[in-house]
Amino acid sequence: MTSPVQTEDTSVPGGNGPDALTKDGAQETKTQEGLSPGQLMWRRFRRDRTGIISACVVIFFFAIALLAPLISKVYGKDPYTLYGQNSLDLLNEFNMPAGSFGGASGSYWFGIEPNLGRDVFTQLLYGMRTSIFTALGATVLIVVVGVLIGLVGGYFGGTIDYWLGRFTDLMLGFPSQLFMIASMPVITAAFVAPDENTPTWLRAGAIIAVVGGLGWMGIARLMRAATLTMREREFVEAAKISGASPWRIIRKELLPNLWSPILVQATLQLPNTVLNVAFLSFVGVGFVEPTPDWGRMFANGADYIQLDPWYMLYPGVAMVIFVVAFNLLGDSVRDAFDPKSGR
Amino acid sequence: MSENKTTKAVGDSATAVKDRPLLEVEGLTKHFPIYGGFPFKRQVGAVQAVEGVTLDVFPGESLGLVGESGCGKSTTGRMLTRLLEPTGGTIKYEGRDITHANRRELAPIRSEIQMIFQDPYASLNPRQTVGKIISGPMEINDINPPGGREARVRELLETVGLNPEHYNRFPHEFSGGQRQRIGVARALALEPKLIIADEPVSALDVSIQAQVVNLLQELQRERGIAFVFIAHDLSIVRHFSQRVAVMYLGKLVEIADRDTLYSGPRHPYTHALLSAVPETDIDVQKRERIRLVGDVPSPIMPPSGCRFRTRCWKAQDKCATEEPPLVQLSGNKAGHLTACHFPEDPTIDVGARKEDVVMDPALRSLEKDAKKS
Numbered sequence: 001m002t003s004p005v006q007t008e009d010t011s012v013p014g015g016n017g018p019d020a021l022t023k024d025g026a027q028e029t030k031t032q033e034g035l036s037p038g039q040l041m042w043r044r045f046r047r048d049r050t051g052i053i054s055a056c057v058v059i060f061f062f063a064i065a066l067l068a069p070l071i072s073k074v075y076g077k078d079p080y081t082l083y084g085q086n087s088l089d090l091l092n093e094f095n096m097p098a099g100s101f102g103g104a105s106g107s108y109w110f111g112i113e114p115n116l117g118r119d120v121f122t123q124l125l126y127g128m129r130t131s132i133f134t135a136l137g138a139t140v141l142i143v144v145v146g147v148l149i150g151l152v153g154g155y156f157g158g159t160i161d162y163w164l165g166r167f168t169d170l171m172l173g174f175p176s177q178l179f180m181i182a183s184m185p186v187i188t189a190a191f192v193a194p195d196e197n198t199p200t201w202l203r204a205g206a207i208i209a210v211v212g213g214l215g216w217m218g219i220a221r222l223m224r225a226a227t228l229t230m231r232e233r234e235f236v237e238a239a240k241i242s243g244a245s246p247w248r249i250i251r252k253e254l255l256p257n258l259w260s261p262i263l264v265q266a267t268l269q270l271p272n273t274v275l276n277v278a279f280l281s282f283v284g285v286g287f288v289e290p291t292p293d294w295g296r297m298f299a300n301g302a303d304y305i306q307l308d309p310w311y312m313l314y315p316g317v318a319m320v321i322f323v324v325a326f327n328l329l330g331d332s333v334r335d336a337f338d339p340k341s342g343r
Numbered sequence: 344m345s346e347n348k349t350t351k352a353v354g355d356s357a358t359a360v361k362d363r364p365l366l367e368v369e370g371l372t373k374h375f376p377i378y379g380g381f382p383f384k385r386q387v388g389a390v391q392a393v394e395g396v397t398l399d400v401f402p403g404e405s406l407g408l409v410g411e412s413g414c415g416k417s418t419t420g421r422m423l424t425r426l427l428e429p430t431g432g433t434i435k436y437e438g439r440d441i442t443h444a445n446r447r448e449l450a451p452i453r454s455e456i457q458m459i460f461q462d463p464y465a466s467l468n469p470r471q472t473v474g475k476i477i478s479g480p481m482e483i484n485d486i487n488p489p490g491g492r493e494a495r496v497r498e499l500l501e502t503v504g505l506n507p508e509h510y511n512r513f514p515h516e517f518s519g520g521q522r523q524r525i526g527v528a529r530a531l532a533l534e535p536k537l538i539i540a541d542e543p544v545s546a547l548d549v550s551i552q553a554q555v556v557n558l559l560q561e562l563q564r565e566r567g568i569a570f571v572f573i574a575h576d577l578s579i580v581r582h583f584s585q586r587v588a589v590m591y592l593g594k595l596v597e598i599a600d601r602d603t604l605y606s607g608p609r610h611p612y613t614h615a616l617l618s619a620v621p622e623t624d625i626d627v628q629k630r631e632r633i634r635l636v637g638d639v640p641s642p643i644m645p646p647s648g649c650r651f652r653t654r655c656w657k658a659q660d661k662c663a664t665e666e667p668p669l670v671q672l673s674g675n676k677a678g679h680l681t682a683c684h685f686p687e688d689p690t691i692d693v694g695a696r697k698e699d700v701v702m703d704p705a706l707r708s709l710e711k712d713a714k715k716s
Contacts (some may be wrong), residue, residue: 035513036472036513037469037470037513037515037518038468038470049683132607232460233465233466234460234465234466234474235465235466235468237426237456237458237460237466237469238460238466238526238529239479239483240426241424241426241453241456241457242453242454242456242457242479242480242484242533243446243449243450243453243454243480243483243484244483245446245478252471252479253468256468256470256471257468257469257470259470297707
């Protein structure tokens with residue numbers, strides 16, 4: 001390299017920066033469009049085979065949940081009709097599926113439900129639809145509340161942070177599963193007269209509120225910590241000196257840098273929430289008949305486990321695959337965002 | 344010695360530019376509270392980071408602020424840009440008191456005082472393109488330059504010696520020096536009248552330092568921007584600043600124009616500081632050597648009187664009881680202010696003093712032994 005003074009002179013009119021020559025000289029002709037950290041993350045993610053496979057599995061689950069009405073139309077059955085009661089050869093004298101493998105056949109792919117004789121395949125489809133979308137709603141609530149509380153506490157600090165932090169601790173102190181079971185009937189009772197039926201949307205709303213309201217604390221704490229490290233960075237101070245409002249700083253400077261932990265946490269949170277929603281239905285405070293639901297299929301399956309284990313098998317395997325794939329996806333997303341962590 | 348002092352403000356000094364000062368700082372003080380105690384937390388003390396700093400910055404001049412680590416240079420800089428709320432004193436910008444102005448009141452001034460940061464790796468948002476980073480301040484202040492913001496950003500990139508085509512790149516694709524140039528471009532985006540440069544080159548490697556300093560100097564000359572240049576590298580300050588202020592433990596100990604300060608410092612601390620600068624020219628007459636002992640005292644409990652007295656070889660009883668005011672000493676040029684009861688001779692030649700000042704007793708006995716043998 002030549003002396004600094006010389007390079008300084010050559011650098012001024014339009015050319016590359018003097019130190020650009022060493023680093024970017026070769027690339028200059030190829031591309032001027034820089035890759036954003038997001039694009040780099042996507043590139044890393046595409047090379048991760050586990051990540052891609054689990055992403056495909058997860059997308060598959062979402063697709064069949066979304067397309068459940070279409071699939072059931074092509075398939076020709078619905079989750080509400082009592083097929084076993086209508087045609088007598090499907091259930092035996094003990095009201096168990098007549099055929100082997102839980103009554104699975106070309107027309108009833110996953111067999112027949114014991115007792116009522118409904119189609120297991122469509123029940124599972126619609127059950128997943130209910131559970132996944134309820135869980136998705138709850139996860140969105142968890143992430144929004146968690147990010148908001150964490151960001152505000154972390155950015156403003158002081159008294160605001162203190163009280164938000166104590167509130168978070170208080171919420172963490174609740175035994176969440178007991179509290180979920182206890183509060184579900186209370187919430188529905190608050191909106192519906194005792195002699196009326198609870199509409200399904202209200203139940204879904206109540207589940208989202210309870211699961212979401214008791215699940216945001218982890219993300220809030222994480223976001224607070226991430227914001228604290230970010231707040232003292234000089235680019236935030238540069239924005240302050242330019243006169244940016246706190247809201248603008250949170251939105252334009254902090255949030256873009258927090259997307260990766262948010263995304264990672266959200267992908268790891270969703271399978272948990274699916275399990276939580278299923279748990280609520282399993283213990284009988286979630287969705288009720290006749291709404292098909294993933295968690296309640298386990299509850300029903302548990303009653304017949306000795307006579308007809310197949311009824312439990314399909315929802316069980318589906319849930320295991322879903323949760324494992326989603327967790328692997330979460331890990332891959334984290335690796336892609338932060339290549340230095342792990343390994 | 345102390346009788347023949349004349350109290351004079353920096354403002355009406357002859358060496359400075361004749362205009363009225365752009366920024367007037369008086370008695371600026373920052374204390375960071377320390378909380379402790381059980382069971383009820385209360386303030387148990389304060390870190391007296393900056394104590395009564397008084398200085399003026401004139402339009403178009405460059406004022407260097409030097410001192411060792413932790414002496415309050417950066418805190419002062421941050422108060423000038425109002426990133427920190429001063430505990431005491433006043434800051435006036437063009438005659439307007441902005442000491443405790445809130446965000447809305449500061450809005451019209453924000454575009455005129457900008458800052459260049461020390462760490463080029465932390466001062467740029469990694470998720471924004473260079474174009475967005477530089478146009479951000481314009482967006483916030485709703486400035487629409489003729490030809491659009493993008494054209495202006497490209498122009499600025501060219502000014503700081505980067506390729507305008509870098510507009511859509513991200514900070515992680517640049518080297519430290521280039522990033523610092525982006526930081527300079529961002530500071531220039533609002534066409535400021537005053538830039539606080541907080542150690543703008545100390546995070547860069549030496550070959551790049553000169554380029555960035557030259558860039559800043561060029562901008563200062565061409566655009567008439569006033570600089571407050573905070574640094575601990577004395578030679579860079581000498582290269583860049585017309586006036587230099589020396590800080591020690593939160594206080595201003597000496598302020599003078601460049602040549603006076605470097606050739607005829609009066610305060611013992613300035614002497615010690617200058618004697619620590621390595622000499623590259625071996626033919627030049629050997630300068631005095633002053634080696635201080637110990638560390639800077641804690642700013643939580645600073646020494647009474649003169650804060651330098653614990654490490655000063657001239658310290659006497661008076662230094663502990665009476666705080667020396669920052670005044671013009673007899674025999675000094677106008678605008679050369681020193682805060683010392685027993686100032687040194689205005690020279691840095693070794694001839695003026697019979698022998699080196701060695702404050703460290705261990706070092707002193709070592710050297711005596713070496714001389715004997």
